[in-house]
Amino acid sequence: MKKKLKIKNETKELTLDETLKQFEKFIYHISQRYKQYEFDEMVQVANLATVKAYKKYDISKNIEFSTYLGVVITNDLNYYHRHAKKHNKNISLNESVNIESNNDHNLELMDLIKGNExxxxxxxxxxxxxxxxxxxxxxxxxxxxxxxxxxxxxxxxxxxxxxxxxxxxxxxxxxxxxxxxxxxxxxxxxxxxx
The missing domain is CATH 1.10.10.10 (Winged helix-like DNA-binding domain superfamily/Winged helix DNA-binding domain)
Incomplete structure (x- = not known):
């Protein structure tokens, strides 16, 4: 299924696959801004954002598709960043801690904290x-x-x-x-x- 997109002041009809291919470098460029994460992971988030942008794009609003796409990708990557940052701080006190490699029993983080406060x-x-x-x-x-x-x-x-x-x-x-x-x-x- 083709959709009309405004690209460089022209109206083009592209399928989703054609859109992903045409904006591949643009997607990579935006994904490179998030160097603290795996590049492939960011490209995957950006590709999903491109699918979302493609589905929601409305040519009647007279906005370049690349402008709209950039906003959607940036918003999704920022959301991913906030979500990852928020959940990376969570540490389980029941997490196993291996102090010595020849130690047969596993200590939990809670065991190390008890009594040391x-x-x-x-x-x-x-x-x-x-x-x-x-x-x-x-x-x-x-x-x-x-x-x-x-x-x-x-x-x-x-x-x-x-x-x-x-x-x-x-x-x-x-x-x-x-x-x-x-x-x-x-x-x-x-x-x-x-």
Missing amino acids: NVEDSIEKIIEKEELKKLVNKLDFKEKKIIYGLFYKERTQYEVGKQLGITQPQVSRMKNKILVKLNMQLMSNGKVDL
Whole structure:
């Protein structure tokens, strides 16, 4: 099945396979920006985004297909990056740890942590957490909603923005300003960085 696409100010009818082939270099170029991941993995995400762009493209909106494709690919690669970053931080305390290669029994990470916690460090963390709570409570309504939504409810910036009636980029900018503000206040109170 062919679809009409606006390419270089011309209308061309291309199948999905032809579109993937024609924009192959473009897909590779955008995929190379994410050097922290396997290139093939990024190309796969970009190819899936190309399929999505092809299916959703509407020539009546008079937008070049390459412009639309670039936005869709970038959004999907950014989503992949955020998702991977969020889930790479998760560590299981039941994960096996092999300290010596000739050791027959497996220790779990939890076994290594038990009893090794410094009481002084634990108390300091609790104090910092309480101090941060006080500072967050001093934020205005919108700032509290952003921090609460992003860090306590683990919502996306888009979801928080929709709830507050603002755009995702506005949420991102506000979040960065709030974090800088909180960090400065913590540092001025003699506490450690966020």
